[in-house]
Amino acid sequence: MIATVHPPTGATAVARRGRPSRRRLRIAPYLQAAPLALALLVFLVVPIATILVVSFWDYDSVRVIPDFVLTNYEELLGSAVTWKTYLNTIRYAALAWAFTLPIGFAVAYFLAFHVRTVMWQMVLFLICTVPFWTSNIIRMISWIPFLGRNGLLNQTLIGLGLVDHPLEFLLFSDFSVVLAFVHLYTLFMVVPIFNAMMRIDRSLIEAARDAGANGRQILWNVILPLTKPGIAIGSIFVVTLVMGDFITVRLMSGGQSASIGLTIANEISLLQYPAAAANAVVLLAVVMLMVVAMLRVVDIRKEL
Amino acid sequence: MRTTARRGLSFYLLAAVFALFVLFLYGPTVTIAVLSFQGPEGGLTFPMNGVSTHWFANLFERQAVGDFGGSFRRSLALGLIVMVLTVVISVSAGFAFRRGFIGSTALFYLTVSSLVIPSILVSLGIGLLFTIVGIEPAWYSSALGAHLTWTLPFGLLIVFAIFNRFDKSFEEAARDLGAGPWQTVRHVVLPILLPSIIGVALFGFTLSYDEFARSLMTAGSNNTLPLEIYGMTTNVTTPVLYALGTLTTVFSFLVIAAGVGSVLLLRRWRTRGGRGAAA
Amino acid sequence: MRSGAAVELIALSKVYGRSVAVDRINLKIPAGSYCCFLGPSGCGKTSTLRMIAGHEEISSGDLLIGDGVVNDVPPARRGTAMMFQNYALFPHLDCVDNVAFSLKMRGVPRAERRERARAMLDTVHMGAYAGRLPSQLSGGQQQRVALARALITEPGVLLLDEPLSALDPFLRDRMREELKRLQTDLGITFIHVTHSQSEAMALADLVVVMNDGRIEQAASPRELFNAPRTAFVARFIGGHNVLTHERLGPVALRTDRIVLSQAAGGAPDDARQDAMHVEGTVNAFEYHGSSVQLSLAVPGADEFTVVMDEARFFADPLSVGARVRASWRDGDLHRLQA
Amino acid sequence: MRSGAAVELIALSKVYGRSVAVDRINLKIPAGSYCCFLGPSGCGKTSTLRMIAGHEEISSGDLLIGDGVVNDVPPARRGTAMMFQNYALFPHLDCVDNVAFSLKMRGVPRAERRERARAMLDTVHMGAYAGRLPSQLSGGQQQRVALARALITEPGVLLLDEPLSALDPFLRDRMREELKRLQTDLGITFIHVTHSQSEAMALADLVVVMNDGRIEQAASPRELFNAPRTAFVARFIGGHNVLTHERLGPVALRTDRIVLSQAAGGAPDDARQDAMHVEGTVNAFEYHGSSVQLSLAVPGADEFTVVMDEARFFADPLSVGARVRASWRDGDLHRLQA
């Protein structure tokens, strides 16, 4: 025999060398994570804590007064407007979601399953992102010449004889707000769904076809269930973005609709910081609840 | 012959949906582009009142109010700083997460919450914090931080995606061949990840360059470009705004093109470098 | 259960863009037989199989299953079922639902289809795992579920693309036996793609050796081994030395039909000569358990391999560099097509 | 070039969290030998190899390379080099730069290191591809480059984790020969992880069979095959039936040492009896080219396999269901550890 097999020396052997080696490597991850942790601590955790603290402060027309009062919350939660505004904001979120989801799904589906080369997928995707390089605000005000009473669309419709009065609901309405949301946020839905679709093994689709599934059945029984995590992530994006929005609602509703973000922005502009802070705390809680609910569908870490 | 290769009805339907979607996306951009060529007498709305490049020229003249140049330079500088920090911080954190450490889950979820917390709350929080502590908010401090809370989560998520596809054995091979930790990063990890890192950088820059809500309460006394544009909308009623919009689009386009171009060039250079050496 | 269907390929071709993956092949696979497609990577095995399954368009030629041309029939109505290389189990469905999938597509009510799926899982010994998701199963278990899913449609032809290559060698042998047993029991036609010659030999009634889009030989394993038609086949299936014989041209000589003895000395003979022996030096040897394989350096042949029984070898072991004479009987030479 | 170094494992363990992947193994690998770790999936082969390479922390025990304990020595200073399963060639560097990498890390000037890398590429017959990127190479070519990259550090020990599993069977056999030749030429110690017993048999001077974190047997291939120590080893390396002998307890019987004849009839004998024959029915047979493998259903044994020469089998072929008597010589029984 060329090899010697020593008899096992028992548990003592295990105990003998218990010391961890290369300790130096162990601090490295902490150092590497520190900048991120620090940045988020200083610019996220502490500010949010500040909001929480300030939400209990008092204020007059120009100043905040350190104190501990519940009036901000009382006024907030005791007011019917708050509830209405929340309902309205959630309605916007629901509407935006209801439109971005099917559109985003269809676009992602097209890119993932009908566009065959990665090159073309890249090109088409970049084409979709180009408009986002124009300033948001300028893009939004440019809806006005397009959708207005005498805007491009109405003129076209009248010119074609499709309508005889300009359509008023096109601008400064829920329609225009949701339209702008869809415009701004559909891409946030497309990307995660596309990502999920690209990870579906193509042979699964062949297997389904082999089992006699037609196109619709494949969509419903295979693609949709497997795209669920992507849908969840996209939905989180869209819903949180809409929940916090204020500029779109203000510009596109002609100031006629309220959203929580807008209320907060108004309160900020009127220097009512504690009221804004109380509102922010409630909004944060609502958004977090929604996100946690949506996260039940998906483990984000697995989806990367 | 039946075929899986031939385009079915669903292809044409979806292609139409996609085309409409693109049209919809481009609607405003095109409107802006067209209106920015209004004649000198033209307004912000249709109809066109002549065609000229007046408003582009006007953009470079001194405006009655505001300061495009300054705000553009600030936004550019801020975008670049955010870009660099985003890359450095998220790549470094990516390494940490790969190695694993106590509290990584907490930090991960904190990062994710940074993504879902509405921008205005971040803006408000940082604004309040700075006011209370008594530090002047400025674009290079508070706004920078506010932007980071937005770009870092994206950066980290992308880095995660990159690292999930990055084979650990490259690093082990390097270590095996005598590379120290820094040499491994310098000669193996970074070169391999470079194209993706350029992606993170571009992402960081564009997110910051057009960020409005998070700058609102944090930019301090000097406006960034989106704030300036917003300010302009309150008192400028000429197509110079659209000219600005068109130019910023072109500018972003150039930045992205430069980014994508450099990735392609890098790839080409590597391949050609390979062939060249073979010859 | 439906019985096996015959499959016939008539001048079947597959062209991708400009490259011809499958080049006008003709083949008749009898109903109920086990057919293996064997060949090197890229020779067109998968393309052929996918054309039969209906997942790939036929570029030209005809495909008959049973007695109809099925070129334009959709996959599910060809009476074929496919088992994919990576199994392609639906990750979001448990075993029962995976197996019941095709029944669901056909609108079979839930209770009934689940019951039938369970029965099918039992036949592949997976009844105990009915409620598990694919990710909770080992490779071999996944494969059985995939098999059950393919079989529940009662196909006349089962198509398998490298079904064993993802398994470790231990499991591979076990599943090989099971596949064979199943095919015998069900009596349906199996068409199995592999690039392992031992797999093809062990399983098939009909081995189809492909090379570069064409069929080199289609024959029973025994015929293939004893009468390879071309040098390519002889080399690919292994166990043969290919020599150039002066009179016969290219010939195959089985490596286990050679006897080694002490070299006679004198001028070395040339393998090309019309002799029944050759002299050479031992280059290397590999221990294979019950046998030992020696590589000889022999004038006039690139490779010359001799396989001998382990006991016989070690009774009088040769070392690397030893000069030996290898001899064979004339009848062991098999003439190849040029 | 540095010559091979001996490697010794003393009560080496690897614990991941609560699960013990490697359990106090002891092993001495002589300098300059070719050692194969063989075992089923998850038995701890890779973990052991990575501890030797220094890529995995040693949980307990000692590791000696040459004559020093290297537990805490970084990988590059252990005198080992590793070839990774997927080769881990740096995708952004061409072949020369990949091979020259370790020299660059050591600060060797560019011209010199490229020259040495080229020379090394020549020894693995890859000189012609020096300027290519890994993505422009085939699997076998990549493997050679990986080999060159590992060898340029002039290691005393080369570690290989399943170096052949990514190759197709054809290429696999070719590279197997080359590995063996290289090891013989260089004289350095190779430690090679595989789960193919034929690979281990063909290559190794020392085969280490692992199971469940422990070493079942470490021996030369021939000893392993002729004298497996445990039932696990006998089953894992194949070619053996494991029977329970009344007097001897568990025994191994080589499948190619059995002679079949017509069944005598009468009451069936039991394999557990102290007999040198058993009767049973033919269950299945597999054609293996030069041999045929029969599975018999025999009372008292789960599996009973007989391998016989093809020509002998077909001279008087048996069909499934035939009753036969299998007999052997007493000396062919090998007693196993209980």
Add this chain to the structure above:
Amino acid sequence: AQNIKTVTLRQFGTGVSNLNAFADKVKEDLGFTLQMTALDSDAVAQRAVTQPKSYDIADIEYWICKKIFPAGVLQPMDVSRIRYFDKIVPIFVTGKLNPASAIAQGTAPHSVGFVEGKDSKTFAKQPTQWMTLIPTIYNADTLGIRPDLVGRPVTSWKDLLDPAFKGKASILNIPSIGIMDAAMVCEAMGAVTYGDKGNMTKEEIDKTIRILIEAKKAGQFRSFWKSFDESVNLMASGEVVVQSMWSPAVAAVRAKGIPCVYQPLKEGYRAWGGGLGLAKHLSGLELEAAYEYINWYLSGWAGAYLNRQGYYSAVLDTARQHMSEDEWGFWMEGKPAQKDILSPEGKVMEKAGAVRDGGSFYDRMGAVACWNAVMDEDRYMVRKWNEFIAA
């Protein structure tokens, strides 16, 4: 020693008066640098209070001053150092345009124009030595209309809620100002009688808001506007035919060749005024420069510039010296223009023969019904206003 020319003063305010042309002129006339930052009115108030070190000179409105000055971020100015103090229009000193006129409701500029002493934060009832803001610009606002689209004369604030203009009306969505417009409307309708529109009681606020909400629900409003361009675009595009508006916005619409009238109404105007305040931290040479700047501001060139835009300047005499007779006649005296009236940039604003809406300075500033204001019930009012917006 430091030279005044090395000083840089940072001024911020709304785009209305933070004009780069002023900075250029200051550089030319006085030699030091003035940095201008234009913000919207919300941001102005915010910046003034929360970032007092970020500016040297605040260009803010009087009603905002009422909020800001007590916060202690500004320092009052010594009137003895203001060269033209005596010539400032008396509205800003006594509150009366001429001794006979009544003081309008709301936060009249004079009521927040002075403090008791150099370090005091409480407003003085009478003029003192210490002035909070030096007035720069002010105007009287009314409804803007599209004469071609309204179809009938508009004479009263109540026409804003006239069902005839359903879906074509708009109101300003800055609570403190919007509520004043709303109050003008409600008072004109006779729906509410106010003690002081500039300082409403909760009940008055409730009633006003209720009327607004009803109108909103009935679809009266096309949109609300918050920024200058919005009001211009709404009017120019015909989305809206009657809305509360600012004078230069009307001019901007007209400049596009679209008819638009700044319609004088029988109930009078809602007025507003802005002024320059000095940051608390200013001292030494910078303070010197700031006083110089303010004196320059009142010395005529700036006044003329503002007057030419349709606003009014604080010291009329000096401004007149920088304007032509024709300009003065058109802008200040309500006379028909003899020649084309040019904007400060030299663009034609009005053709010869045009007459300014609302007539002369005295016609307009004499008919102010109320000033933009901050109420005691400010917080309550804002809440109710938000209810209106959310309704």
